[in-house]
Amino acid sequence: MFDRIAANIPLAAVLMLLWFGLSGNQGWLFGTAAVLCALLVTNRLLHQDPERLSLAGLLRFSAWFVSRSFLGGLDVAWRALSPGKNIDNALFTHRFKTANPSARTVVIGALSLMPGTLSVAVEDDHLTVHSIAGDVHGQVESLEALAIDIFRPEHVHKGSEAR
Known part of the structure; x- marks a missing residue:
């Protein structure tokens, strides 16, 4: 049980820092409750043990997502x-490189949250994407690579192999 709690500490710290940054250091009681709910949902719905999530991968994905959301918002505003x-409406099909359902869910959800793109349909290993900025296939491939990295375990440290 203590291993499971300890495994959630890095993710909880990242979520609390995000709360701190977004709320301007306000509402810590509500923020703590929100982080605890997020940890519960992460552990229950993703069916992933917390130690199987990569904190470095999550941070890389978060930085990419925030920057692409900002730039995408500016692009949509400029077009409007x-x-x-x-x-430049485009509809194209992306073939998933990963079979990991959690990584696929991250790709589908993140695309639909980013300005100018929308996940239209999923069929087998193919995702249909709509974009108002033409073919953004390279960006979808980058997003998938980052999503895959979230679910890769960090390298095992030499001292912890014998546990």
């Missing part, structure tokens, strides 16, 4: 406010 038709 500039004269003429600047919408």
Whole structure:
């Protein structure tokens, strides 16, 4: 039991830092409850042991997602406010490289949250994506690589192999 609690500490710390940054150091009681709920959902719904999640992968994904969301928002605003038709609708199919259902779920959800893109359909190993910025296939591949890294365990340290 203590191993499971200890395994959640890095994720809890990252979530609390995010809460601190986004809330301006307000509402710590609510933030703590939100983090505890997030940890419960993560452990129950993803069916992943916390020690199988990569904190480094989660941080890389978070940085990429925040930066792409910001840049995507600027791009959508520019397209909406500039004269003429600047919408380059594209519908394309991405073939998943991973069979990990959690990584696939992250890709599908993140795409739908990013400005200008939408996950349209999933069929077998194929994801249909709609974009207003033309073919963003390279970005979808980058997103999938980052999502895969979230679910890779960190390298085992030499001193912990004998446990």
